[in-house]
Amino acid sequence: MSVKPVVLPAPGGRGEDLQVRVSAPVSGRDLPVIVFSHGFGWSMDGYAPLTDHWAAHGFVVVQPTHLDSRTLSLPAEDPRTPQIWRHRIGDITQVLDGLSALEGSVPGLAGRVDHTRVAVAGHSWGAQTVSTLLGARVIGTDGMPGESMSDPRVKAGVLLALTGLGDDLTPFAAEHFPFMRPSFDAMTTPALVVAGDKDQSRLSTRGPDWFTDPYTHSPAPKSLLTLLGAEHSLGGIPGHQAAETTDENPARVALIQQLTTAFLRSALLGDDADWKAAAAALEEDPQPLGTLRSK
Template sequence: MSHSKTANAQELAGPPAMVVSAKPVVLAAAGRGEDLQVRVSAPATGGDLPVIVFSHGFGWSMNGYAPLADHWAAHGFVVIQPTHLDSRTLGLPAEDPRTPQIWRLRIEDITRVLDELDGLAASVPGLAGRLDRSRIAVAGHSWGAQTASALLGARVRDSDGVPGEDMSDPRVKAGVLLALPGLGDDLTPFAAEHLPFMRPSFDTMTTPALIVAGDRDDSALTTRGPDWFTDAYTYSPGDKSLLTLFEAEHSLGGIPGYEVAETTDESPARVALIQQLTTAFLRSALCPEDTAWKAAAAALEEGHPLGNLRHK
């Protein structure tokens, strides 16, 4: 790694930087029916910046998840947030012919962002030429975590249980999967009927990832309990970490936004821990010389009131 990359990795450990953010940056998307709108946030200065593409949960948009996007950008990452077709801001009716394929279109949205990185950077004043295309991660919450997991190697099983198309992307070097739905063996009748894409196989999800689950996250989509959200850790090949947050429900303390209505377990301390650990994980995953994750993990493994961490 060049000296400049090492220096910028070290800068990630410093105090929060000034952030510039631009929206909507619009990418032409033939065949999608809507151009793809994204938000791009980045440190105002610095070069060789690593990239995080973040996939929102159901109904959200590029404007959500400020507690994560703002923090990552302030600590040295370029954060790109596409608005998927299920966003409430687009108002797609349930009978829209694209609805059954939104899960696939979501994955294609992320791939499109990766294909258009240079154009996205050029659309943000002062950002052109400052991205490090060799250091790319994906992240997501809930349905967005499932979207991101496909880029890491997860696949969707068909009705016979056979894993479908490989939609992984070799440009993606790491992932953060927050409240990621588990296997499709124990779906409720509604989920089994209406959400056939919720039948993941994690057997080929080989890319390194941090999986974050709440031990009070009881989903209406499964007959199992909160351990459903740990399946990706259990059933994927090695180089995975699992952060289990005590008393956390689906919003994991409030990551979708500050004071949003769907947060049932508001906890600034929990959100701060997620900010700290995801930042440390991504820094070290994308820059192997960085020791932030090793230090953060060691501190958590000594016992922490908010959660525990496992590795494999």
């Protein structure tokens, strides 16, 4: 079941109340939570291939609509625009702070949510957003990592098409997106990184391997799923009919559904059986859709 919009009051500076979608199983108790951050321009209504799947497999999924959403039509000259990346992080924190209120907004959900088992997930800019709650930091103009925005309430993360190191930005990206200079050295929270080996970003001077940096440059425990032939939409995770998906592949999306669910069950519930089985099946597949490695 799904309820939207649930509205959380705007904190100082945001200017717009935070609209949220909450999806949950109709039965079960002690349900773990996934807070999902959308990519640029999307909203709480996107990413149904993932969020619906997770909710159907025992998770409460919370999707905030960030200020960059096309549904809000924030003009480029708006004074909040340069700080949207910070407002995005604040949105996730506000969701975590308001979990009890969100739980009470869905009929029949109150008392069934485990607030101690929380994961964050995101795609593209959304992955950059939630990575900070896992321990990633933004390198400042002085070349030093900025403040830590990690959150001890977050126990695991799924980072889909997360951009890599800022040293490899194009001049345009370096000028317009200064927050895209991450340090992954302190990203200690367990995470699954998902990258496409055909994901060629116009923001980077490197090839698709740029999207493997979050795995390469962060400490264990981490896993990296590299999808063969996948571009930035990873086969179509933004939506079943998303026009921006240039690499539509239902089998690839199904693999992401399976592996992310198994990873989250392992990380949040200690249930390793599905994760081990999925990893073994991928390794033994004579025509695999991707490769998986862990550290």
